[in-house]
Amino acid sequence: MTPKGDMTRPYWDMAVEPFLDSADMRERQWDKLKHRLSEAYSRAPYWRRRFDVAGVDPQTLQDREDFARRVPLFTKDDYRELAEANHGDMRKILFELMGGESNELVAVAATSGTSGDPTPYPLTSRDLRLWGELVRRAVWRAGLRPGDWVLQGFGLSMFLAGVPVCMALAEMGICAIPVGAEASTAALLKYARLFRPRGMFCTPSLAEYLIQTAEQEDIDLGSLGIETIFCGGEPGAGIPSVRARIENAFGAKLLDFAGGLGASCGCEPYAGMHWLVDDLAMMELVDPVSHELIPLNEGAEGLAVFTPLEAPGLLGIRQTNGDIMRVHTKPCACGQSGWRYEIIGRNDDMLKIKGVMVYPAAIEGVIKAFVPRVTGVFRIVLSEPPPRVKPPLRLRVERGDQLRDADLPSLEKEIVETMQRKLKIRPQIEWRAAGSLPRSTKKTQLLEKEYQA
Ligand SMILES: [Zn+2]
Structure with missing residues (x-):
C-alpha cells in the first residue's frame, strides 16, 4: 500500500x-x-x-x-x-x-x-x-x-x-x-x-x-x-x-x-x-x-x-x-x-519435434484459418508417447466438402508453408473426407495415439 x-x-x-x-x-x-x-x-x-x-x-x-x-x-x-x-x-x-x-x-x-x-x-x-x-x-x-x-x-x-x-x-x-x-x-x-x-x-x-x-x-x-x-x-x-x-x-x-x-x-x-x-x-x-x-x-x-x-x-x-x-x-x-x-x-500437451516446441492449440490455430477449404477438424497422429515426435509430424486433416481434387496439392503446400513460417515445423498431411473423423460433444481430443499407452 x-x-x-x-x-x-x-x-x-x-x-x-x-x-x-x-x-x-x-x-x-x-x-x-x-x-x-x-x-x-x-x-x-x-x-x-x-x-x-x-x-x-x-x-x-x-x-x-x-x-x-x-x-x-x-x-x-x-x-x-x-x-x-x-x-x-x-x-x-x-x-x-x-x-x-x-x-x-x-x-x-x-x-x-x-x-x-x-x-x-x-x-x-x-x-x-x-x-x-x-x-x-x-x-x-x-x-x-x-x-x-x-x-x-x-x-x-x-x-x-x-x-x-x-x-x-x-x-x-x-x-x-x-x-x-x-x-x-x-x-x-x-x-x-x-x-x-x-x-x-x-x-x-x-x-x-x-x-x-x-x-x-x-x-x-x-x-x-x-x-x-x-x-x-x-x-x-x-x-x-x-x-x-x-x-x-x-x-x-x-x-x-x-x-x-x-x-x-x-x-x-x-x-x-x-x-x-x-x-x-x-x-x-x-x-x-x-x-x-x-x-x-x-x-x-x-x-x-x-x-x-x-x-x-x-x-x-x-x-x-x-x-x-x-x-x-x-x-x-x-x-x-x-x-x-x-x-x-x-x-x-507439448510436442517436441527436432527441438522445436509445438502445442496442439497452435496447430489448430493454423488449420482453422483455412476453413472452408478444410472443415477445421483434424488429428495429430502420434506413433510414440509425447513429447518427443520423430519428424515429420503427422496430421490427419479433413478437406472441405466443396474442395476440388485438383486444388488439394496447392492447399497442402500452403498449409505446410504456413506451419513452417509460424511454427517452424513441416508436417506431413494425410487427407480425410469431410465428416469422417469422430466428433465429440466434450472437449475435442486432438491427439490420436497409435502406440500402446
Ligand atoms: Zn502495454
Whole structure:
C-alpha cells in the first residue's frame, strides 16, 4: 500500500513500478530471494528437507543461475505427494510448507480440483499483500481510482480472484459489489443497473452469457456505464474475436489478468500481460523437458516458474502450474513499465519435434484459418508417447466438402508453408473426407495415439 497521493499519477506504486525490469530491481530481487530462502529453510519443515535432499544451503547460493541449477521445481505432483504423506490433513500440510505462519492466515482459497483434491491457496497478510498489490497496480493502470465501484462477477466460492480480490480492492478504497459468478446473469445485470459500476471482474465466458441474457431481455449493455472489464480464469482478451464481441457489446475495454502476476494493457493488437510485481515475486522460464533455465529475452518461450519473494503461502519456491509462456522484453507501445508474457500452451500437451516446441492449440490455430477449404477438424497422429515426435509430424486433416481434387496439392503446400513460417515445423498431411473423423460433444481430443499407452 502507498499513501493516497496524486490521483493522476501513472502508477499505483510510484516507488516501485517505474523501476520494473531494471538492473536495480534485479539486485533487490536477489537480496529478497536469499532472505526468503533462508526463512523457508529455518521455518518450514518441507522446504528444509527439500533443500537438504538437493544439497543446497540457501546461504551459499551464488546467483540466480546457481539458484535455478540447484533448486528443483515444485510441481503439482510434489504437492500431491506431500498431501498424501500427511493423509490430507490440511493443518499438517500447511505447517510443512509454512511452519508457524500457517497459524496466521487471513484468507484462504483453492483450485477447483477438477482432477483430484483442490490445492489450497493459503494467504497470510504477506500473501495478501502480493495478491493485493497485483490487483491494485492492475486496476490503477486501467484507470480505476479510490471511490470507484466494481462489479465482482468472479466466483466468490473459494476462487482466488473472488473474495481475495474484494479484500485487495477494499484496501485501496475501491468498493467491490460482490454479486459473484454463482448468482444468475439476471442478478448480475440487475445490480449492474442499480449500482452502475465503472469496472467489472468476470471470466470471458460469463461476459458472453451476459451478452446473451441482455439480448433476450432487451437490455443495452452499453448503457450500463461499465468502462473496463477484467477477465481471467481462461483466455479472453488474447483472442481477437472474443475480445471484439465483448468490447463492442459493453462499450468497454477488455483486459486480461491470468496465468501469472500481471495484466494486459489494452494495446491493439494484443501485447500480452505486463508483469507487475518484480519487487514481490520472480518468474523464470525453463525448458519443459530438461528444466534448464531460459534467459528472459524477447520472444523466449518455456515453462513458467514462480517464486514469491516475501509471501510464504500463496506459492511454493520455484512452483510451476504447467503454463507455457512467451515473453516480450521490448518496450510496449502503451509506454507502461514491466516486461510482458502471454500463455501459449500447457506443459501437459507439448510436442517436441527436432527441438522445436509445438502445442496442439497452435496447430489448430493454423488449420482453422483455412476453413472452408478444410472443415477445421483434424488429428495429430502420434506413433510414440509425447513429447518427443520423430519428424515429420503427422496430421490427419479433413478437406472441405466443396474442395476440388485438383486444388488439394496447392492447399497442402500452403498449409505446410504456413506451419513452417509460424511454427517452424513441416508436417506431413494425410487427407480425410469431410465428416469422417469422430466428433465429440466434450472437449475435442486432438491427439490420436497409435502406440500402446
Ligand atoms: Zn502495454
